[in-house]
Amino acid sequence: MDLRQLNTLPEKAKQILKKYPALDSVVFAAGYGQFGSLEEFSYPQIDSLMTVNFTSVAFLTRALLPGLKQKSHADLIFIGSEAALKGSRKGSIYCASKFALRGFTQALREECASSGVRVGLINPGMVKSQFFQELNFAPGEQRCQHLLPEDVAQAVSYILNANPQIVIDEINLNPLHKVVSFKK
Numbered sequence: 001m002d003l004r005q006l007n008t009l010p011e012k013a014k015q016i017l018k019k020y021p022a023l024d025s026v027v028f029a030a031g032y033g034q035f036g037s038l039e040e041f042s043y044p045q046i047d048s049l050m051t052v053n054f055t056s057v058a059f060l061t062r063a064l065l066p067g068l069k070q071k072s073h074a075d076l077i078f079i080g081s082e083a084a085l086k087g088s089r090k091g092s093i094y095c096a097s098k099f100a101l102r103g104f105t106q107a108l109r110e111e112c113a114s115s116g117v118r119v120g121l122i123n124p125g126m127v128k129s130q131f132f133q134e135l136n137f138a139p140g141e142q143r144c145q146h147l148l149p150e151d152v153a154q155a156v157s158y159i160l161n162a163n164p165q166i167v168i169d170e171i172n173l174n175p176l177h178k179v180v181s182f183k184k
C-alpha cells in the first residue's frame with residue numbers, strides 16, 4: 001500500500017484483519033528520510049514526510065487497535081530513530097516526524113495499559129539499508145560504523161519474545177562508532 005494515501009488505509013487495515021484473523025503483532029517500519037534546511041523543502045515534501053513517517057502510522061494503528069485489544073496479548077512495535085531523541089542539523093522535518101512517533105507511542109502505551117496490547121519503540125542509529133540510496137550521505141562502511149537490518153530485527157525479536165507480563169518501552173541502539181560518510 002502507498003502510505004501517502006491516508007484515506008485508503010482504514011479499508012486496507014480491515015482487509016488485513018480479515019485475511020489474517022490471528023494477527024497479534026505489527027511492526028511499523030516503513031518510512032524514509034529527507035534532509036536539508038527547512039527552506040529547501042517544498043510544502044508537499046513536508047506533508048509527504050510527515051504523512052509517511054507519522055500520520056499513516058497513526059491511521060493504521062487507529063484502525064487495527066480495536067481488534068488487537070480483544071486479544072489476550074498483542075504487540076505494536078514502531079521503528080523510530082535516533083532522530084526521535086535529539087534534533088539535528090538539516091533534520092527538522094525528519095526529526096519532527098520521529099519525535100511525533102515517539103510521543104505517540106508513549107501516550108498509546110498508557111492508553112493500552114489496561115489491555116493486553118504492548119507498545120514498543122526501537123530507535124536505531126544509522127542502519128546500512130536502501131534508506132541512503134537517494135541521500136548524499138551514508139554510514140561508514142566498516143562493520144563497527146553501521147547497524148545492519150538484522151540488528152534492528154534482533155531488537156524486534158527481543159520485544160516480541162519478552163515475558164508477556166512485562167513491556168519493553170524503548171530500545172535505543174547504535175553502531176559502536178558513529179561515522180557519516182558524504183558522497184561525492
Ligand SMILES: NC(=O)c1ccc[n+]([C@@H]2O[C@H](COP(=O)([O-])OP(=O)(O)OC[C@H]3O[C@@H](n4cnc5c(N)ncnc54)[C@H](OP(=O)(O)O)[C@@H]3O)[C@@H](O)[C@H]2O)c1
Nearest residue numbers: 001002003004029030031080081124125126127129130131
Ligand atoms: N537506515 C537508517 O539509518 C535508519 C535509522 C533510523 C531509523 N530508520 C527508520 O527505519 C525504518 C526503515 O528504514 P530502512 O532503513 O529499512 O529503509 P529502506 O530500506 O529504505 O526501507 C524503507 C521501507 O519503507 C517503505 N516505504 C517508504 N515509503 C513508503 C510509502 N509511501 N508507502 C509504503 N511504504 C513505504 C519502503 O517500501 P518500498 O520498498 O516499497 O519503497 C521500504 O520497505 C524507517 O522508518 C526509517 O525512518 C532508518
